[in-house]
Amino acid sequence: MALDPNEKPGQPITKFESMLKTDDVYFFDAEDFEDIIHYYLNNGKIGLAKKAIRIGLQQHPDSTDLxxxxxxxxxxxxxxxxxxKYLDELQLLDSHNEEIYIQRANIYSKKDNHDAAVTLLKKALELSENSLDIYSLLGMEYLFMDNFNLAKESFMKCVNFDNQDYSSLYNVIYCFEFLEDFDGAITYLNEYLERNPYCEVAWHQLGKQYFSKKMYKEALASFDFAIISDDSFLGAYFEKGKVLEKMGKYNEAIESYETTISIEDPTSHAYLRIGKCHEKLQNDDMAQYYYYQTVHEDPLLDKGWLAITDFYFKKGKYERALYYINKAINIDGENPLYWKKCARTYQALKNFHEADFAYKQAVDLGNYEMDTWIQWSQVVRENNDFESVVQILKQGLEFYPESTEIEYRLVGAFLALNKFSQAKKHLLNALQNSPEGKTVLEVEYPRYYSTEWVVNIITNSQKASR
Structure with a gap:
């Protein structure tokens, strides 16, 4: 029987550690050695576990369990x-020991042969009287195989064995979520709560499911029940705050977030949410204060730097916004969101050279959002560099081949370069996929939109489509 990792060392463990310190040799029962080894394994003390195994096998050389x-x-x-090799030897001595099959399954799992691991675990189930751990291992193998339905069934069996097996309960809900079966998760949790009405973990998970479905009143009630079940449940207060925000009850949301701070040390996430609430309430001084606290508490939290940058950006204080986003980049220059925000800020300041550089950094670091390509093309267009506009938009089109918004912009750029055949190709393609999208060309390139050449192509295209 494995000991709980939080359990205090018992008499055999104290005695064993005393033996190691004094070099005396004490005798232990094989069961004592098992408890000692499990204790060290559960607490990550592999070296001490190996010492206990070595000494244990010296005293009990025939112990299969050791x-x-x-x-x-x-x-x-x-x-x-x-x-x-050891398992082969053990199986000759005891072919009906389910632990042998479990360990073989672990080996196959490590080799990414999850089908073989499942077969062995099923064999272990046939031999086992206590199958709780085996179902848990089966569930994990099914997760590795992306078989979320069978994984869910396995973890459900664990929960049926032990209502307080919260690890398995979380895994059940994870499977429901991955399958996007939020209604199924809600039904399951409500049935579970009928049997365990004071389980704060289940109430918390139920609230999150309701939140996903935008059923905010139900979510709020669920988090309240979680708090009633455990008034020190930090996660329930935090999630309750998020619900209250969605409901526009910003003052109540602040109270909920502040409760998390009173229960435990302040977190950057709590400061950030409080800052957002104050910003919604137009309490600008308080919003600034909490955003500062956010980045002070955790300088690596990108949402904090982005929030404070956005705060000043929305107020048109671009120099101030630039100051903070540059501070963020100095801390983590590999964050593409920082570079994109930096680019937008330089763009607002009409510093197109720096904006161009920042957009390139954002893309090089993996930001391929459509508006990144469009805004970047706008920046180089300000410098009348239409060759670069074409190159950027063509890259964007590789990621978004159905985007007529990009294609209409390509039409304008090619016309600016007097490349009429390429312009016609993209214009016809865009008109076929989204004729109403031609307003993009009209707004972005009005000079070319009204030319006889473009008007004729649009007119002919409309006639052909009738």
Whole structure:
């Protein structure tokens, strides 16, 4: 039986550690050694677990359970060939020991042969009297195989065995969420709560499902029940604050976030949400204060820097916005969101050279959002660099081949370069896919939109489509 990792060391463990310190040799029952080893494994003390296994096997050389714990450590350390050799020897002695099949399954899982692992775990189920751990392992294998329905069923069996197996409960809900079956998750959690009405974890998860479906009143009630079940449940207060924000109850949301701060040390996420609420309430001084607290508490939280930059950007204080986004870039120059925000700020300041550089950095770091390509093309267009406009838009079209918004802009850029055949190709394609989208060309390139050449192509295209 594995010990809880939070359990305090018992008498055998204290005695064992005393033996290690004094170099005396004490005798332990094999069961004591198992408890000692499980304690060290659960607490990540692999070195001490290996010492206990070595000494345990010296005192009990025929103990299959201790040998299996030795195999478990070998598998953990990726010494799979040695582990398999030991399992072959153990299976000759005890072919009906389910733990042998479990460890073989772990080896196959490590080798990414999850089908074989599932087969072995099912064999272990046939031999096991206590199948809780095996169903949990099966659930994980099914997750590796992206079989979320079977994973869900396995974890449900774990919860049926033990209502307080919250790890399995979380995994059940994870499967529902991945399958986008929010109604199924709600039904399951409500049935679970009929049996366990004071389970704060289930109420919390139920609230999150309602929140996903924008059923804010139901979500709020669920989080309130979670708090009634455990008035120190930090996550419930935080999620309740998010619901209250969605309902426009910003003062109440602030109270909920402040409660999380009173229960535990302040977090940057709580400061950020409070700042957002104050901004909605137009309490600008308080919003600024909490945004400053956010980035002070966690300088690596990108949402904090983006929030304070947005705060000044929306007020037209672009120099101030630029100051903070540059501070963010100095801390993490690999964040594409920072560079994109930096580009937008330079763009607002009409510093198109720096904006061009910043957009390039954002794209190089992996920001391929459509508006990035469009805004970047707008920046280089301000410098009358239509060759670059074409190159940028063509890159964007590779990511968004159905985007007529990009194609209409390409038409204008090609016309600016007097490349009529390319312009005609993109114009016809855009008109075929979205004739009403031609307003993009009209707004962005009015000089070319009204030319006889463009008017004729549009007119002929309309006639052909009738």
């Amino acid at each position: 040998k299996l714990l030795d195999v478990e450590v070998l598998v953990f350390e990726d010494k799979l060939d040695v582990a398999e």
